[in-house]
Amino acid sequence: MDADLAKALAAVMGLKADVKNATFDSIIPGLSAHKFDLGMSSFTDTKEREQTVDFVTYFSAGTSFYVSAKSPVTVATLADLCGKTVAVEKGTTQQTDAESQSKKCGGRKVTVLTFPDQNGANLALSSGRAQVGMADSPVADYQVKQSSGQFKLVGQPYGTAPYGIAIPKDTGMTAAVKAAM
DSSP: OHHHHHHHHHHHTTOOOOOOOOOHHHHHHHHHTTSOSOEEEEEEOOHHHHTTEEEEEEEEEEEEEEEETTOOOOOSSGGGGTTSEEEEETTSHHHHHHHHHHTTSTTSOOEEEEESSHHHHHHHHHTTSOSEEEEEHHHHHHHHHHTTTSEEEEEEEEEEEEEEEEEETTSSOHHHHHHHO
């Protein structure tokens, strides 16, 4: 939906969007290098990211867990990840959360498999390499709906936080993007 939103914002601003696909973890560095004018990829607006980019927030989402539809695995909290293998997209808050939780698990650490994109994380789950997938709640919900019955959501979303459009620092574009939104 980010590509559609980018095109709609550009149209409101009298511009034409040139949407480029990039791996999630390359977008903020690309903004800092002025390779991109906007970063739109379900970014959680965090204090850490605000040190590098400006944000126009527009939505709130949390993190959801999902598993193979035939799996008996249940996960309600991060603590339930201990001893399990989890698939996440590289550079996401889910990677940070799973790795942080692993340090709290004692001898039953979380095995965190990171992938450059969501497709890789989904393939790890569907192939049995991972027991649990984690993604932003709208993304996880979409993955489950698109899986033709392969995946199911488990537990409840946690860590609701604002989504934002990332903008290179101090470009003056923030007010215009906010007005267009």
